[in-house]
Amino acid sequence: MKKQENMIKQENMNLQNPNMKTGNLNTINKVPNTINKAPNTINKAHNTKFTLKKVTSDALVWRPEKSAPPVLDSISFEFEAGEFYGILGPNGAGKTSFVRCLNALAEPTEGEVSLDSVSLKHIPRKEIAGRISFLPQGINPEIEFTVWEIVAMGREPHRSFLASLSETDLRLIDEAMELTGCSNLRDKKFSVLSGGERQRVMIARTVAQDSPWIILDEPVSNLDVSRQKLLMSLLTKLRKERGKTIIAVLHDINLASAFCSRIILLKDGKIKYSGTVAETLTGANLSEIYGISFTEYINDDGKSVIMPIYE
Numbered sequence: 062m063k064k065q066e067n068m069i070k071q072e073n074m075n076l077q078n079p080n081m082k083t084g085n086l087n088t089i090n091k092v093p094n095t096i097n098k099a100p101n102t103i104n105k106a107h108n109t110k111f112t113l114k115k116v117t118s119d120a121l122v123w124r125p126e127k128s129a130p131p132v133l134d135s136i137s138f139e140f141e142a143g144e145f146y147g148i149l150g151p152n153g154a155g156k157t158s159f160v161r162c163l164n165a166l167a168e169p170t171e172g173e174v175s176l177d178s179v180s181l182k183h184i185p186r187k188e189i190a191g192r193i194s195f196l197p198q199g200i201n202p203e204i205e206f207t208v209w210e211i212v213a214m215g216r217e218p219h220r221s222f223l224a225s226l227s228e229t230d231l232r233l234i235d236e237a238m239e240l241t242g243c244s245n246l247r248d249k250k251f252s253v254l255s256g257g258e259r260q261r262v263m264i265a266r267t268v269a270q271d272s273p274w275i276i277l278d279e280p281v282s283n284l285d286v287s288r289q290k291l292l293m294s295l296l297t298k299l300r301k302e303r304g305k306t307i308i309a310v311l312h313d314i315n316l317a318s319a320f321c322s323r324i325i326l327l328k329d330g331k332i333k334y335s336g337t338v339a340e341t342l343t344g345a346n347l348s349e350i351y352g353i354s355f356t357e358y359i360n361d362d363g364k365s366v367i368m369p370i371y372e
Contacts, residue, residue: 110191111188111191111272112192113177113192113273114142114177115140115141115177116139116140116163116174117140117174118139118172118174119137119175120172121133121137121162121169121173121174122134122136122169122171123155123158123169123170124170132155132158133158133162133169133330134155134329134330135171135172135331136172136330136331136332138332140306140308142273142274143304143306144307144322145300145306145307145309145322146306146307146308146321146324147317147320147321147323147324148310149312149314149324149326149327150326150327150328150350151350151352154328154330155330156310157278157310160195160278160308160310161278163276164189164193164276166195176189176192190217190270190272192272192274193272193274193275193276194215194268194271195275195277195278196263196267196275197278198278198279198310202251202256202259205250205252207247207249208238208247208248208250208251208254208262209234209247209248211263211266212234212243212265212269213226213234213269214266215234215266215268215271216230216234216270218270219270219271236268236269237268237269238265241261241265243258243261243262246258246261246262256283257284257285260280260282260283268299273304274306275296275299275305276309277307277308277309280309280310281313281316289316293316293320294320296320297320314342314347315366315367317338318342318365318367319364323338324337324338324342326347326350327350333346334350342365347367353370354369354370355367355369356368
């Protein structure tokens with residue numbers, strides 16, 4: 062029994078580690094194929110024992126090694142519930158390291174991260190997962206589980222030791238798959254999916270986790286343009302209708318401008334600018350962050366579009 066429980070936890074870890082292989086298909090409780098389909102609209106009646114009002118980084122420093130220069134350099138910031146944060150910056154700015162520290166997947170070299178004023182050091186891993194869902198940038202493509210089994214893993218923080226999936230669990234799993242457009246992939250092995258399909262499945266797993274906060278590291282990577290819009294619209298809907306707080310690492314400036322309520326611009330491991338879209342996504346700020354010139358124009362819908370100038 063204990064061995065089986067450890068295998069479940071290991072598979073959740075493996076999904077975030079592209080260098081590990083696995084192939085046991087018996088660690089998730091099986092259910093009949095007669096599960097009721099989820100409704101087309103988001104059901105607001107979700108009961109959860111986990112709440113979270115703020116996530117705070119205090120003088121956060123992270124180095125891959127003690128002798129290495131800091132990837133994150135004394136970052137202090139308070140994330141507030143109910144917002145859609147977009148974290149942008151050039152490659153190597155520290156975006157991934159930052160969100161991994163926020164989720165206790167990387168341990169700060171100095172400073173700390175706290176959830177509602179309680180240091181992550183004092184919060185059990187399962188309770189962190191109950192409060193924060195995390196979509197990693199790297200996904201192990203060789204996991205030999207079905208799509209349904211992968212998505213079902215998202216319910217682990219809400220289950221007692223070796224408990225069976227409840228009716229609520231099953232409903233949330235099916236609903237997450239429908240919302241992310243991967244219900245048709247239900248019985249396929251994760252390892253045979255395309256990159257875009259794997260990304261949608263992992264997003265479904267994150268949605269099924271039903272934590273009050275969702276952190277996503279480059280969630281639109283491997284998605285085509287239409288899927289990018291659908292995902293960002295889904296995250297916005299989860300924020301507005303379920304009260305989720307979203308933190309997403311993004312590279313597309315216009316996607317961030319269209320969907321995010323708050324922006325953080327990182328460079329060289331420091332927060333250079335933060336605030337509303339209008340306050341942060343200016344040509345001058347972006348030129349400073351990325352080292353190239355930008356132009357801004359208003360489209361036919363009256364929305365601002367920001368474009369780099371290629372000379």
